[in-house]
Amino acid sequence: QLQLQESGPGLVKPSETLSLTCTVSGGSISSGSYYWGWIRQPPGKGLEWIGSIYYSGSTYYNPSLKSRVTISVDTSKNQFSLRLNSVTAADTAVYYCARHGGSWYSFDYWGLGTLVTVSS
Amino acid sequence: EIVLTQSPGTLSLSPGERATLSCRASQSVSSSYLAWYQHKPGQAPRLLIYGASSRATGIPDRFSGSGSGTDFTLTISRLEPEDFAVYYCQQYGSSQFTFGPGTKVDIK
Numbered sequence: 001q002l003q004l005q006e007s008g009p010g011l012v013k014p015s016e017t018l019s020l021t022c023t024v025s026g027g028s029i030s031s032g033s034y035y036w037g038w039i040r041q042p043p044g045k046g047l048e049w050i051g052s053i054y055y056s057g058s059t060y061y062n063p064s065l066k067s068r069v070t071i072s073v074d075t076s077k078n079q080f081s082l083r084l085n086s087v088t089a090a091d092t093a094v095y096y097c098a099r100h101g102g103s104w105y106s107f108d109y110w111g112l113g114t115l116v117t118v119s120s
Numbered sequence: 121e122i123v124l125t126q127s128p129g130t131l132s133l134s135p136g137e138r139a140t141l142s143c144r145a146s147q148s149v150s151s152s153y154l155a156w157y158q159h160k161p162g163q164a165p166r167l168l169i170y171g172a173s174s175r176a177t178g179i180p181d182r183f184s185g186s187g188s189g190t191d192f193t194l195t196i197s198r199l200e201p202e203d204f205a206v207y208y209c210q211q212y213g214s215s216q217f218t219f220g221p222g223t224k225v226d227i228k
Contacts, residue, residue, distance in 0.1 A: 037217075046208065046219055046220070046221045046222050047157075047159075047165070047208055047210075047219040047222075048219065049216065049217035049218070049219070052217075060215050060216070062216060062217075063121070063216065096164060096165070098164075103152075104152060104153070104155070104170045104171050104174075105152075105153045105155075105212035105217070106153075106155035106167055106170035106171075106176075106210065106212075107155075107157075107165070107167060107210075108167050108170075108176060108177075110164035110165055110166075111164060112163070112164050113164060
């Protein structure tokens with residue numbers, strides 16, 4: 001059974017960089033059929049897609065966040081990572097990593113999510 | 121960007137009743153790229169429907185999806201106690217994903 005788990009600091013200071021890693025187990029991140037993405041949910045709000053990456057390193061991002069986001073992949077560790085720079089309180093959210101297919105473009109496996117709070 | 125609108129915002133029903141949730145897109149969405157999720161507090165969202173009408177693995181047949189173009193519907197034929205949750209629609213188009221604001225199905 002495929003499992004995804006987010007890890008990283010739960011508290012980030014304003015103007016600094018948020019860094020999270022998603023570790024994939026029970027399957028290979030190098031499977032050619034899938035992409036790996038990040039989605040977030042601010043408190044009391046809905047879901048927002050941040051960006052996605054293919055195992056080759058090809059990425060695409062939400063245009064509203066593109067200038068601040070970098071997603072990378074480490075196939076040797078079966079992990080992919082998120083960096084969001086210049087954070088503000090508006091970036092406080094539960095951050096999820098998830099897998100989506102290249103055919104149906106729906107997220108079929110998700111991590112449990114990790115709360116990141118931006119505060120001094 | 122394609123904007124998704126969901127209605128109603130909250131649906132108050134009793135177990136055993138039928139739930140009909142609507143998702144409307146600001147422009148036409150490929151049916152292949154329309155999905156529905158169930159989300160409960162403290163849990164990861166769960167894929168219910170992909171391709172507008174195909175049930176994901178392990179999803180009970182009381183959940184069904186329909187629609188095309190700009191209007192899509194998720195129907196829960198008979199609500200079970202575990203179905204009370206928030207439901208989101210999601211689309212993919214122009215190299216980006218967007219989610220609707222959600223419909224909360226709560227117990228009447």
